[in-house]
Structure formats: structure tokens, C-alpha cells
Amino acid sequence: MSNKILVILEQREGKLKRSGFEAASTALGLAKDLNSSVEAVVVGDSISNINEISKYGIQKVTHLKNSDLANYSSSGYTDSIVNFTKNDFDIIILSNTALGKDLAPRLSVRLNAACIVDCIKLNVSGNEMTFTRPIYAGKALVDVKLLSDKKVITLRPNVFKAQIVEGTFPAEIVVKEIADVNLKSRVTSFIKSEGKLDVAEADIIVSGGRGMKGPENFHLVEELAESLGAAVGASRAVVDAGWRPHNEQVGQTGKTVSPSLYVACGISGAIQHLAGMSSSKYIVAINKDKDAPIFNVADYGITGDLFEILPALTAEINKLKQS
Amino acid sequence: MKLVACVSNVPDTATRVKVGSNGKSIDPTGVTYIINPYDEYAVEEALKIKEKIGTGEVIVVSLGGDNNKETIRKALAMGADSGILLKDEQPRDSFGIAKALAEEIKNQGAQLVFMGKQSVDYDNSIVGQMTAELLDYNCVPICVKFEMNGEKIIAEREIEGGREIIETSLPCIITCQKGLNEPRYASLKGIMAAKKKTIEEKPAASFTPGTEVIKMQLPPGKQPGRIIGSDASAVPELVRLLKEEAKVI
Numbered sequence: 257m258s259n260k261i262l263v264i265l266e267q268r269e270g271k272l273k274r275s276g277f278e279a280a281s282t283a284l285g286l287a288k289d290l291n292s293s294v295e296a297v298v299v300g301d302s303i304s305n306i307n308e309i310s311k312y313g314i315q316k317v318t319h320l321k322n323s324d325l326a327n328y329s330s331s332g333y334t335d336s337i338v339n340f341t342k343n344d345f346d347i348i349i350l351s352n353t354a355l356g357k358d359l360a361p362r363l364s365v366r367l368n369a370a371c372i373v374d375c376i377k378l379n380v381s382g383n384e385m386t387f388t389r390p391i392y393a394g395k396a397l398v399d400v401k402l403l404s405d406k407k408v409i410t411l412r413p414n415v416f417k418a419q420i421v422e423g424t425f426p427a428e429i430v431v432k433e434i435a436d437v438n439l440k441s442r443v444t445s446f447i448k449s450e451g452k453l454d455v456a457e458a459d460i461i462v463s464g465g466r467g468m469k470g471p472e473n474f475h476l477v478e479e480l481a482e483s484l485g486a487a488v489g490a491s492r493a494v495v496d497a498g499w500r501p502h503n504e505q506v507g508q509t510g511k512t513v514s515p516s517l518y519v520a521c522g523i524s525g526a527i528q529h530l531a532g533m534s535s536s537k538y539i540v541a542i543n544k545d546k547d548a549p550i551f552n553v554a555d556y557g558i559t560g561d562l563f564e565i566l567p568a569l570t571a572e573i574n575k576l577k578q579s
Numbered sequence: 580m581k582l583v584a585c586v587s588n589v590p591d592t593a594t595r596v597k598v599g600s601n602g603k604s605i606d607p608t609g610v611t612y613i614i615n616p617y618d619e620y621a622v623e624e625a626l627k628i629k630e631k632i633g634t635g636e637v638i639v640v641s642l643g644g645d646n647n648k649e650t651i652r653k654a655l656a657m658g659a660d661s662g663i664l665l666k667d668e669q670p671r672d673s674f675g676i677a678k679a680l681a682e683e684i685k686n687q688g689a690q691l692v693f694m695g696k697q698s699v700d701y702d703n704s705i706v707g708q709m710t711a712e713l714l715d716y717n718c719v720p721i722c723v724k725f726e727m728n729g730e731k732i733i734a735e736r737e738i739e740g741g742r743e744i745i746e747t748s749l750p751c752i753i754t755c756q757k758g759l760n761e762p763r764y765a766s767l768k769g770i771m772a773a774k775k776k777t778i779e780e781k782p783a784a785s786f787t788p789g790t791e792v793i794k795m796q797l798p799p800g801k802q803p804g805r806i807i808g809s810d811a812s813a814v815p816e817l818v819r820l821l822k823e824e825a826k827v828i
Contacts, residue, residue, distance in 0.1 A: 330708075331717070334712075353738075354721065354737070354738035354739055355738070357704055357720070358720055360705065361673070361677075361705035361706075361708040361709045362709075362712050364674070364705075364709065365674075365709050365712035365713055366712060369789075370674075370789030371673070371674070371709075371789060372790060373703055373704070373705055374702070374703075390702070391700065391701050391702055391795075392596050392605075392699070392700060392702070393699065393702060394798060395594075395595075395596040395797070395798075396596045396598065396605070396795055396797055396798070397796050397797070397798055398792050398794065398796075399794040399795075399796075400790050400793065401790065401791045401793050402790055403787075403789055403790060403791055440717055440747060441717045441718070441719070441745060441746070441747035442746055443743045443744065443745055444744050444745070444746050445744045446741055446742070447735070447741050447742045447743075447744065448740060448741040449740055449741045449742075453740075454739045454741075457739050457740065460828075484828060495757075502756075502758040503737060503758070508592045508699055509592060509616050509617075509757060512702075517825070517827040517828065526593075527592075527593055527594075528592045528593065535798065537825075537827065538821070538827050539804075540817065540821070546806070551803060551806070552801070552803045553801045553803070554803070554804050555804035555805070555825065556804055556805055556807055556820055556821070556825075557804065557805065557806045558807055558808055558810075558813045558814075559806055559808075560808070560809045560810045560813070561810065564810060564811045565810070565811050568811035569817065569818070572814050572815060572818045573818060573828065576822065
């Protein structure tokens with residue numbers, strides 16, 4: 257077994273996504289530990305910034321190309337990648353994005369490879385590898401061993417660093433035209449969410465809970481988010497009440513997030529919510545109930561009236577940004 | 580038309596997770612098990628499709644031990660027609676679950692299958708896609724809107740920053756996300772009727788596991804931080820801390 261690694265990069269609208277660079281850097285680190293090599297592959301039509309992968313130290317990338325592959329197609333992408341990898345790679349690494357999450361289990365079955373998703377840590381000791389991932393929305397962690405030589409691994413976005421390698425050469429780009437694309441299942445269009453940023457991808461999140469008292473007051477959360485360049489999140493209570501769309505929900509039956517800053521406004525901190533956000537780097541809680549469980553995980557808290565505090569905070573941030 | 584809805588039982592989301600004595604799985608003492616919340620959307624969608632077509636049968640399939648019967652009954656009380664328990668008292672990895680489900684879906688000849696987008700215990704979100712690959716079915720994971728016209732399917736799935744519209748066809752597996760529908764409550768009549776419906780038990784198909792949990796642990800606990808103040812006068816200090824200490828703004 258050569259432990260040869262394949263990184264699957266992701267493009268959207270003809271541009272490589274950052275999460276793929278994180279996977280590339282992680283793969284290179286792993287290759288060093290295992291004394292093996294890394295190649296990358298990307299599926300799509302034209303990709304404007306494909307050269308950018310060179311900066312991260314990848315020396316060969318294969319572009320599986322067809323205009324029918326511009327948008328994601330689970331059948332088309334799976335077939336193309338399976339045909340490309342054949343038996344040439346032992347470890348396949350992807351980012352745990354919507355696309356990675358869809359593709360990884362399919363590749364695992366088709367290539368007879370064991371599959372582990374949403375890893376936050378790879379542990380290598382000699383030739384032994386284990387993978388750490390959160391379960392119960394982050395209430396616990398497990399270390400998992402994969403029992404087959406072939407492995408498919410997805411990495412939680414924003415956890416692993418994309419590292420620019422100095423003094424690299426432009427990567428060799430091999431374009432392979434895909435003749436017959438299997439379009440049994442394909443994406444025909446994309447509807448952008450109304451919110452500007454998705455909680456799953458945001459570096460800063462401002463979330464509102466029941467303490468906001470009604471959907472009409474959420475402009476306070478939105479304005480603060482706007483000033484910080486943050487995504488708007490919500491607790492389950494306000495989503496279930498219909499105040500906010502479900503794609504904003506953070507917690508065990510919503511999204512698990514780990515931004516660098518999470519601002520919880522009027523959120524008491526039910527255990528399901530805490531599970532989904534307590535791995536955030538910094539947490540700010542604003543709540544008038546000083547006994548609210550959210551203060552047990554918050555780095556900074558203000559116990560007071562958010563209708564007074566939020567506008568003041570937004571103004572202060574705006575002042576800072578202008579200075 | 581035979582419709583399959585897959586359900587699993589999971590610890591109530593309010594559970595405070597403790598590590599069991601084996602160091603590898605949850606301590607089940609005092610844990611209440613519920614139907615996996617996302618599976619309720621799966622049962623609801625199957626029932627809706629049956630009602631829309633005006634004919635057909637909704638079969639609930641679950642993998643696990645005798646405890647799962649209660650979960651199957653819950654789906655039967657919502658209106659599903661019959662249940663199948665694929666018995667295996669040992670926990671399985673995603674591939675093992677997919678193998679058992681695929682085998683039974685094939686047995687049933689079901690062309691349309693719904694299941695939750697993930698179970699809220701192991702959070703893998705891969706069983707649907709694996710099952711589909713084993714059966715050579717199409718699969719739309721994390722579905723928030725589903726429409727079927729004859730064999731043709733138009734579905735929406737949630738991805739970063741929006742929704743993808745997907746065109747595909749039967750046979751198909753749909754993994755269900757919050758927002759797809761509003762699961763109905765079981766009526767008293769439904770609960771009574773469920774008691775009379777059959778739950779067939781059979782051994783789950785065997786498999787070779789791909790993964791092994793070697794250790795489970797709780798994440799490092801977070802220390803409570805500082806309360807900076809109790810009104811808007813604390814705001815400048817908060818902003819200073821975020822900028823100078825946390826360096827996140």
C-alpha cells in the first residue's frame with residue numbers, strides 16, 4: 257500500500273473554493289507523515305482560478321471537464337471521479353461541504369473504501385491513523401479507526417488551515433475531457449438565500465433567540481450582523497415559532513457552527529443550542545437573565561436589556577470600522 | 580406504489596451525554612430514546628405522497644433492537660401502514676446500516692424511499708447516499724422540497740448559501756431536512772389503530788464494518804467568562820475586549 261492521496265477540490269461557478277485548499281494543505285501534511293504523495297482533482301467546466309492550487313503546494317491537478325459538469329451532478333461527478341481514480345489512490349480527502357458530504361459516501365461504496373466524515377483532527381502514529389470527529393452535535397467526540405486500506409475522509413470546513421507554501425512551482429494541470437456525462441441526477445439551478453451569509457460558512461455569527469420578543473425586532477440582530485460582516489443565526493425556539501427561516505437555526509437539530517465569534521442575543525442556551533455553538537472560538541452573550549445557561553459558555557457577557565444594548569453595540573462597531 | 584420511510588431511535592436531544600463504561604459509546608442510564616427528529620419529516624413526506632397519489636402503502640423500516648418497536652409504532656400512529664424491524668442488537672456503522680436498509684428496500688421493491696438527513700446521535704449524514712449507491716438508486720440528500728410527476732422528480736436541497744434545484748427520477752432516496760414539511764401529530768385514533776398494525780421482524784443483512792470507534796470522550800469544558808456589565812455602558816469595554824484581547828473584530 258502506497259498511501260497515495262487524492263484531494264478532491266470543489267468549484268462553484270467556475271471558481272475553486274477555499275475549503276478545498278484546506279483539504280489540500282491537510283493532505284500534504286498527512287503525506288509527509290505517511291511518506292506518500294498527493295494529487296488533486298476537480299470536476300467542472302472552465303475553472304478560472306485553477307492555478308491558485310499551486311500556492312498551496314499541490315504539484316499536479318487533474319481537471320475532469322465537460323460543460324454538463326459545470327453544476328454539480330451526483331451521478332456525473334461520482335462516475336467521473338470513480339473512473340479517474342480507478343485503483344490509483346488509497347486515501348481520498350474532501351471538505352465536508354454539501355458537495356463533499358454528498359460525494360464521499362458514494363465514492364466510499366463505489367471504491368470499497370471505509371468512510372469517515374466531518375473530521376476535526378487526524379492523528380497519525382507510524383502507519384496507524386485515527387480520526388477525531390464530533391458526535392451528538394458536539395456534545396461528545398469520538399476517535400475512529402478505518403478498517404480498510406482504502407479510505408475516504410471529509411474534513412469539517414474552517415477547522416484545518418489552508419497554508420500557502422513559499423517557493424512552489426506552478427502545478428501541472430491535466431485536463432481530461434469527459435465524454436458521456438451521467439446526468440441521471442443533476443442540479444439545474446441555484447436559489448440564493450435571502451441572508452447574505454450562511455451560518456455554516458461565516459466567521460462571525462450574530463444569533464437571536466426568544467429574548468428578541470418578536471420577528472419585528474430582528475432588524476436589531478441584522479444590523480449588528482451587518483456591522484460585523486456576520487451571518488444571522490437563530491435559536492430553535494424562534495425558528496419553530498416561524499420568526500426566522502430554518503436554514504438559520506443553530507443547534508442540534510440545526511447547524512453546528514464554530515465561528516471565531518458568536519454573539520448570542522436573547523438566547524438562554526438550551527443544551528441543544530449549546531451543543532451546536534460552544535466550539536466557537538469566542539462567545540458573547542447578551543441576556544437579561546443573569547442565570548441563563550448561555551453565560552456558562554460565554555467569554556464575555558452583558559446582563560441587560562438587549563433592546564438598549566444591541567443598538568449601542570452596532571453603533572460602537574460602526575464607529576470602530578470607520579476610524 | 581410502495582413507499583418506504585426509514586426511522587431510527589436516538590437519545591432525546593435534551594440528553595446530557597455521558598460516556599459509558601466501555602469508553603466507546605454513550606452511557607444509556609436514564610437516557611430517553613425518541614424517534615430521530617429528521618425521520619419524522621421522512622414519515623410525513625411518505626404519507627403526503629401516498630395521499631396525493633391516492634393509493635399505495637407506506638412501510639416503516641427500522642434497524643436495531645426491540646426498543647425500536649416503539650419508534651416504529653410512533654410512525655404507524657402517524658398513519659404508516661406497516662412496519663419492519665431489521666434486528667441487530669449491536670450498533671452498526673453507516674455502511675452497515677445502509678447495507679441492511681438496501682437489502683430490505685430491494686426485498687420490498689420500493690422505488691421511493693424517505694429517511695432523515697442524519698440521525699442526531701452520530702450525525703454522519705451519509706446513510707442515504709450509501710444506500711442509494713448499493714441499490715443504484717438516485718438520491719437527493721438534505722431535501723427541503725420534493726415534487727414528483729410520474730417518474731420525474733424535482734427536489735430542492737440545502738447547500739451553503741442557498742438551495743440547489745435537482746432534477747432526477749425514480750427509483751430515488753430522499754433524505755429529509757427540517758423545512759420539508761410539518762410532521763403531523765398522531766391522533767388518538769391513529770394511536771389506537773397503530774396497535775393493530777403488524778411489525779414484521781427479520782434479521783438484518785450482514786456486513787463488514789468499515790469503521791471502529793476506539794474512544795469516546797467529552798469535549799474540553801468551557802470556562803465561564805466575564806460579565807462585563809448590565810447595560811449599554813458596558814458596550815465600549817466589550818468592543819475593546821473583542822478587538823484587543825480576542826482579536827476577532
